[in-house]
Amino acid sequence: MGAMLPLSCLVCGAVYSVLCVSCVTCRDRHVDRETVYGKVRGLLVTAFDDHVVEKFLGIPYAKPPLGRLRFEYPEEPTPWEEVLNVTVVPPACTQRGTLKRYIYEHVPNFNRSSEDCLFLNIHVPQTTKQKLPVFVYVHGGSNEVGMGAMFDGTVLAAYGEVVVLTFNYRLGALGFLSTGSSHLPGNYGLLDQLLLLKWVQRNIHFFNGDPTKVTIDGHSAGAADVGFHVSSAMLSYRAARPWLTGRLWTLTRAPGYDLPYFSSVLGCQHREGNRALKECLQTVSEKELQNGRIHRKRGQELYFPPNVDSYFIPDHPFQLLNNADMNGERFMLGFTRDEGARHAQVAAHRLHQRFTRESLKDRILNFSVAFPRVPGIDKLILHEYTSWEDPENTTGALLSYSEMEGDFSIVAPVMHMAAKLTRKRKPVYMYSFEYLSPNSPTLPRLGRYESGMSLGVPHGRDLFYLFGYPLVGHPFYLYTEKDIRMSELVMDTWINFIKTGEPSNDVAAMHQYDDEEGPYLKFYENGDEVTSKTFYKYKPRKMHFWNELLPSLNDLHCAGSVTARRSLLAVVLSSVFLLLLL
Template identity: 30%
Template sequence: MEAKHSHGCKGGEASGGNELPVVTTASGKVRGTVQYTNDLLDKPVYTFKGIPYAAPPVGDLRFRAPKPAVPWEGIRDASTLGAFCPQDMSFFALIATKLPHTVTDEDCLTVNIDTPTLEKNARLPVLLWIHGGGLILGMGEQFPYTSLAAHQDIVVVTFNYRVGPLGFLSTGDENAPGNVGFLDQVQAMVWVQENITNFGGDPGRVTIFGQSAGAASVCYQVVSPLSKGLFQRAISQSGVCQTCDTFSKPLERAVMLAEELGCDTKDTASMIACLRQKSTDDIVAAHQRLFMKIADLGFTSPFPPSVDGVFLPAHPNVLLEKGQVNTGSYLLGVNNHECGFLIPSSIVPNFGQGMDEETFSAMLKTLVRQPYPVSVQDNIVAVLRKAYCNGGDQDDPLATQYQFTKIMGDNMVVAPTASVADRIAGSGHVYLYENQYIPSFLSADRPDWVGCDHDDELLIVAGAAMLDVPRQDGGIMSFSEEDKKTSLYYMAYWANFARTGNPSDRTGGPVDSPTPTVPEWPQYTPGNPAYMKLDLTSSADIGFHPDRMALWNDVIPKLVAASGRDEL
């Protein structure tokens, strides 16, 4: 996870004068700034930060769906980011890059915009970013999208949404219906529909894209009836709905949090009234304690999404099977070693030094404990051992650890992604990828056996290699020429898809920036399961790890069905 605030880019004045850009929104006027990338010094990008897209979700609005933004008088300063939504910020000490700031506040529902033009008739495609962070942390602008806007003539919008218990706590009734973090995302999309024309964007060509829990959020928006018509295309990087799966007993978790905070839990109305009186600091601290208490139940957030009957009428698998989706154009994919380093480093004891047989067995049992019935868990563990460890050296702790990283990545990200691709490909246009590029600025700090890990593509897709990105140690991130070249390719694929629905079709693309012609990316269909191996030199292939995908998406579900309990 990387970070950088726009003031780290080369800044300047708007072309043709000294005035900073002012744009009118439905709530009032905002004044932004002008930024440039290091390689396009004559192409201004107009940036606007911290614009409210909803009313502050405080007081009685805590745990409720967002309300429209409150109008303001005069011209609002939009030169700096707003506060991030309340969360435990300690995780960010693990990343190399410097955060733009560390201020959190419950009044956090703001959008940020990077646009290469302010012409209302420009009608440029819009990429709307949904950040990751397990639905428990994260921020809209952890790193800037100035390069993507400049190089590809795209309007890029980022935003904060509520996370953790403030975003996903549910009592299963009207007192706290849940999924309000997803409803924030819907409200941000509504804001884009109402305002983006004035920032040079086309409300009829909006592509939502996200990574990890943000990619899962994209998938949830694809199946939710509430977001129908608010976007046209979707991109999920390293995650789909099942990566952040629903939980069927949300009230249990709400009660646990209330007990942590000393609230009476005899009825939901008084419990939520009590929780509304607690400080955000107390709620974040209680959430952390709860996280540790349920850690042995599996790798899951204490407050996952829930089937609420409104945002989510049924489990995403059911909606996907019925073809109830909001887009016919979906680009999705994975990195080739999703749980190679970052994620296991935070949950596996002494990760990197190998894994003994006892730890391996315990971790496998934890992996299958939450989603699968007790009667079949031992069978699933046996099947996984045979599939991933057959022929391997079980006396080699490093080999055992590596096998676990592949099992974990396939379970969390790869197999669910393949499943969603299969379900949508029959009726829509699907483009599938496996990213294999390891950025130079990450590879130096990791063991050689780690492939392209979770988060590795973030700065590449954003084009950060063409900016000055500050490090936590006070220096500037170092990017290789290969990083820059790969970034130009990836930005072109993403922007082409946003423009035309085809990542290889550059029709309507920019003529004034170094945009490469990219290798042809074939469509993924049931009869031709083609996918793109993204790298410095990308190439297409057929058959997306069919044996491993069949194990997770066919063999294990049949084991579950045979045990007498439906997998949902």
């Protein structure tokens, strides 16, 4: 299994002194700090209301994974002697070019990527307090696209007096290609994350960090990755206080690539053996790997999932969820109101015509394969999600599709995970982000759609409020006073969870989740005010439909678990969504 991290492993924090003493040296608007590998020089920036934050952008936490280190587990960085300037957002990890729009939606016009990408970003607030908690964010993007710096941690760090850390990890084929052999075991991106967490343990005290108090937050595929860390025997949290949050917690993905096809397109022959294949793939240029054509086969997109490697992931994640100890101490899970809205947007753009109940029926095939032994599964799902008051209404059909996608792919798996953790006697908290900004984006008019149909509160919208963008602005969003207040509510909730393990704000506190009452904290607009309030039993009929009824109708004794396969497909669909959208 490899060496285990110390028992205090995934828990970090930060400490800062206003005075320039010890490891802190202030020159002009720069600041120097030590690491075990060498000194780094970052920026002093003003966040808002004269709050000053130290920003270190692009600290290497591993050797560049180039040449012989491509498709290898990451190695610690080579120490440096001169002060290393870390004042510019580092390049994103190599990803197929057509998908960089995912980054553009967060950081406009950012267009730098490189295979040399294993960098982290730290935001340290200036404060007289000592040993601040640490918030480590694992970015989403289906493990195919994205980068850590899609969200700037400056505002959250200053507002909450916490250290905020974001980072890159290898994506796509470079991060997860596997033959199932020791030569190409896969999961390189997950091992990048593990090395980053080890870096935090060894270095965060230089940034005034407390390596016994860390919250790890993952979004989408990043939340699934956090789940792998929680269940991996290579980590142990039991002597520390790690708290974890996530917005999508489906724990694995089914194989989604054809290795012979992928390698042959790159000029490497799979049949020559795994060692020769690996050596060949290590010589392929980064540009070729980035070329979108190698990720497609007969109109299908290829992607590269984590896999059971008997090293970092020792067993099927569903079995780990049932049988392994969960390493976290406290958990917070959640979702947005309209998790499937972007799927609906993609469908609308692709059809360029009326989205009818028949259109809805066509897309049900993507869901019904998760329950292959249920007779008439497509009819059951269509019945559950048809707007029977006006079944031929085009807008209603599109909204039904959005709800179906969100429930199946994200909400039901999150509720399933919450139930599993609760049965393991883990403190779990649940939230639903349902706040619709007055300036929320809308869908375009297509065919007979109602003009200006709202996109709602889609996947990932809560992140902009968590990172405090309404307080300082964002190029793509025009925020209002309501948005600012909602952002403060969200940040307060997370900050209290990070500091105390109890998520709360000045309006309400989350109640610990249980199966019987199912409490969750809802963030929403109430008239002219924004607020949060405890509600119970989120969509009980539809959650029972996905998590209880359909699995009970299926053959629960077929290979693996139906519930596990539903979770597998959930992430597959989330991945497909990104591929289609971007």
